[in-house]
Amino acid sequence: MTARWRWPLRVVAFGYLALLVVIPVGSVFYRAFEHGFATAWDAVTTPDALHALFLTLIVVLIAVPLDTVFGVGVALILARHRFPGSWLLDALVDIPLAISPVVIGLSLILVYGKSGWFGNWLAAHGIQVIFSLPGIVMASAAVALPYVVREVLPVLLEIGTEQEQAAATLGAGPFTTFRRITLPSIRRSLAYGVTLTTARVLGEFGAVVIVSGAIAGRTQTLTLFIQDGIENLNPTGAYAGAVILALLALLVLIVLGGDPERRKRRWRSPSDQFPSDSETPSLSTT
Amino acid sequence: MGLSVPALGGVPAGRGRRRIDRMIGRVAGPSLAVTYLSLLVLLPVAAILSRALSGGFGAFWQAVSQPEAVAALKLTLVCSLGVAVFNSLAGLVIAWVLVRDDFPGKRVVGAVIDLPFALPTVVAGLTLLTLYGPDSPFGVNVAGTRAGIVLALAFVTLPFCVRSVQPVLAELDRETEEAAASLGASSATVLRRVVLPSVAPGMLAGAGLAFARAIGEFGSVVLISGNLPFKTEVASSWIYSLSQSDDLSAAAAVSVVLIAISLAVLIAIGLLRRRFEIDETV
Amino acid sequence: MTLEVPEGSLTALLGPSGGGKSTLLRVIAGLEVPDAGTIEIDGEDVTGVPVRDRGIGFCFQHYAPFRHLTVRRNVAFGLEVRRRPKDEIRSRVDELLDLVRIAHLADRYPAQLSGGQRQRMALARALAIEPRVLLLDEPFGALDAQVRQQLRAWLRQLHEKISVTTVLVTHDQEEAMEVADRLVIINEGHLEQIGAPAAMYDSPANEFVLKFLGPATLWRGRWIRPHDLVVHRDPDLGGERATVERVTHLGFEIRIDLSLAAGSPVWAQLSRGSAAELDVAPGDQVWVALSESAAGVDGSPVPASTHRH
Numbered sequence: 001m002t003a004r005w006r007w008p009l010r011v012v013a014f015g016y017l018a019l020l021v022v023i024p025v026g027s028v029f030y031r032a033f034e035h036g037f038a039t040a041w042d043a044v045t046t047p048d049a050l051h052a053l054f055l056t057l058i059v060v061l062i063a064v065p066l067d068t069v070f071g072v073g074v075a076l077i078l079a080r081h082r083f084p085g086s087w088l089l090d091a092l093v094d095i096p097l098a099i100s101p102v103v104i105g106l107s108l109i110l111v112y113g114k115s116g117w118f119g120n121w122l123a124a125h126g127i128q129v130i131f132s133l134p135g136i137v138m139a140s141a142a143v144a145l146p147y148v149v150r151e152v153l154p155v156l157l158e159i160g161t162e163q164e165q166a167a168a169t170l171g172a173g174p175f176t177t178f179r180r181i182t183l184p185s186i187r188r189s190l191a192y193g194v195t196l197t198t199a200r201v202l203g204e205f206g207a208v209v210i211v212s213g214a215i216a217g218r219t220q221t222l223t224l225f226i227q228d229g230i231e232n233l234n235p236t237g238a239y240a241g242a243v244i245l246a247l248l249a250l251l252v253l254i255v256l257g258g259d260p261e262r263r264k265r266r267w268r269s270p271s272d273q274f275p276s277d278s279e280t281p282s283l284s285t286t
Numbered sequence: 287m288g289l290s291v292p293a294l295g296g297v298p299a300g301r302g303r304r305r306i307d308r309m310i311g312r313v314a315g316p317s318l319a320v321t322y323l324s325l326l327v328l329l330p331v332a333a334i335l336s337r338a339l340s341g342g343f344g345a346f347w348q349a350v351s352q353p354e355a356v357a358a359l360k361l362t363l364v365c366s367l368g369v370a371v372f373n374s375l376a377g378l379v380i381a382w383v384l385v386r387d388d389f390p391g392k393r394v395v396g397a398v399i400d401l402p403f404a405l406p407t408v409v410a411g412l413t414l415l416t417l418y419g420p421d422s423p424f425g426v427n428v429a430g431t432r433a434g435i436v437l438a439l440a441f442v443t444l445p446f447c448v449r450s451v452q453p454v455l456a457e458l459d460r461e462t463e464e465a466a467a468s469l470g471a472s473s474a475t476v477l478r479r480v481v482l483p484s485v486a487p488g489m490l491a492g493a494g495l496a497f498a499r500a501i502g503e504f505g506s507v508v509l510i511s512g513n514l515p516f517k518t519e520v521a522s523s524w525i526y527s528l529s530q531s532d533d534l535s536a537a538a539a540v541s542v543v544l545i546a547i548s549l550a551v552l553i554a555i556g557l558l559r560r561r562f563e564i565d566e567t568v
Numbered sequence: 569m570t571l572e573v574p575e576g577s578l579t580a581l582l583g584p585s586g587g588g589k590s591t592l593l594r595v596i597a598g599l600e601v602p603d604a605g606t607i608e609i610d611g612e613d614v615t616g617v618p619v620r621d622r623g624i625g626f627c628f629q630h631y632a633p634f635r636h637l638t639v640r641r642n643v644a645f646g647l648e649v650r651r652r653p654k655d656e657i658r659s660r661v662d663e664l665l666d667l668v669r670i671a672h673l674a675d676r677y678p679a680q681l682s683g684g685q686r687q688r689m690a691l692a693r694a695l696a697i698e699p700r701v702l703l704l705d706e707p708f709g710a711l712d713a714q715v716r717q718q719l720r721a722w723l724r725q726l727h728e729k730i731s732v733t734t735v736l737v738t739h740d741q742e743e744a745m746e747v748a749d750r751l752v753i754i755n756e757g758h759l760e761q762i763g764a765p766a767a768m769y770d771s772p773a774n775e776f777v778l779k780f781l782g783p784a785t786l787w788r789g790r791w792i793r794p795h796d797l798v799v800h801r802d803p804d805l806g807g808e809r810a811t812v813e814r815v816t817h818l819g820f821e822i823r824i825d826l827s828l829a830a831g832s833p834v835w836a837q838l839s840r841g842s843a844a845e846l847d848v849a850p851g852d853q854v855w856v857a858l859s860e861s862a863a864g865v866d867g868s869p870v871p872a873s874t875h876r877h
Contacts, residue, residue, distance in 0.1 A: 100502025203406025
């Protein structure tokens, strides 16, 4: 690039990043430990805070595996079995990316809430979804639904089916082939997908705030705890909680930063991953 | 060499599992996947559509044309559009520096760009509130203002705008620019006539993603905007307060409008990109 | 089409790209399902049997190695799936690695092997399960010419050692002729001819086979082998008058392009010795005749067909 523009562009780019991202995030760390580490620690170990941490952890431990199993399953279906309407399944999986989390939370209430479609049935069986853990789990799982699919599907398409066919000729059934051949091949992209899913579940706010009722000490996840802290004069707690989540986010970035190959695939428009013709090895020889 | 002559019958693998394998692969698996998808996404979305129209079109229209709803939607659209446009340009500059410039610590810069994507939205809002709110060390206070909303939206949509342009820029063939220069084009002309047309699709895609994300954004906006009705209340906040006051039908109605806009934008982007991509292969 | 493959033979499915040879091979394997018809292996109807129970071994053009497994684990895969005891697996794998001569690479990963080594690994992997039929889909297609030559010879030797019924798909007629006992020529989904390589070369069933299996040139409205033309300078020996257009040296043979006084251009193929004796240059006048030992269908030249296949 022409030398003349080098520094002006750099100033604009880095300046923008600094003012928008770096300094704000840094200031949260500052505020959290402004009054000393001990104060911060205390703020984050109150019963409500601990409950929030615990609840968030439980939600992650349930929602992430569910989304992972779903994600791998759908990726396999889309990559290995072409059927009329695969494009539809592909698009449907991306729906959570196109809808505001608040709307997702609302939609869950409309189905599983007291006046919702399943409301009567759930009440009759004594199952509480909204304002309770199941609702939070469902909301979190819903918003993070697409990530595993979007990471694993392109890799499955790229790998192609030859290794799996070879395994079949050697006597392996579908499960064995999946376990010994397919799964090891998608290890990396699966790890990325799980990482992204976890980050999303940890960070979800809009859907959860609607679905949970945000009852402190009962249905408050960490993100809700933070918001509550700011609005109700517990800033230290909020900042301390924010630091925890920010550190986790940085961890996510470190894990994801490892593979430059991924970069090229990530930021396309949601419904970009149609199963392509390249998945079946061409029969005609050249 | 001690070589065993292959037995004629070969070594058979288990035949009994066949039927079960096939059943699980073809029927059970997809059914489970579709059930999961339905319970979490399809049924709920259907419920929104259903509830929005449950009082007939009249009730729907009333909910959507209510002054506060209109104000919220207008604010949301204007802010989101502005942010999408602005961040596309900012994204281009940042991507340019990343791709065409050489400096140590590119990875760190990359991480900074992706941070808004990995960071929870509330935390994002908090960081901006800390620096640009009532306790701002800079003396800049945008809490409770529309500028605050724009700031929050810019924060969360930054990664989309940078990462959609970056690969396009990286793949750009420098030789076309050199050819243009050798034909007498100035840098500005080369930029205008060679570079920009090539990155335009990427920028458009980024802007589309940014816009779709921005209109639904809640967590980062809720802290810094103050949610003042008719002033700094975005559509998602309005939907939230409707749900709190148990007016679910109205909430659903406004939601439908948001969904429709998102879908329209994403489909438009998809179509435009397909068109551009076809041109590029010529 | 109907095809019978004799036990213990090495049969090559030969033909131009897109003709259906690979499809046929995959149908035999069970990787594809035919619209109609049956497959029998060893007298047993396996048409409805899934690929993994057919007792076949398959080698892919791009080897399909299990990238995350070592060479040893690759070869052992089929046996591990069958839950054979560990010692049995180990000894059999060692045996096979020795057979294909990659024992020194046992603990490497496929990515660290050359193309030829990978294909040998694939062969060992397929043979490990003692298949009734060994199916090879363009196994040497992705390799360099020299490696291809070496592996061809090696495959032939291997087949003589272990006489597993083998079916090989290739579009390279030289390869097929060198390696196979039997040739099956397939063109656009049709069986053109089946037979032993030498016999088919000498007695092609039709124009397509003639042209596919070797060089051909048009002589008096019939297709013949260029080396069946005799070129000489003596008008008394008979033949047609011709002018030498071009002389090309193709290594061990010489190609002479000729234009006839009457008729379309033709080319003759001579050995270096004969060409040296003849000593022609472009522009020379010569006489051309068909040798007595010329072969074609039923020993006579093959007529040029008036319509395309």
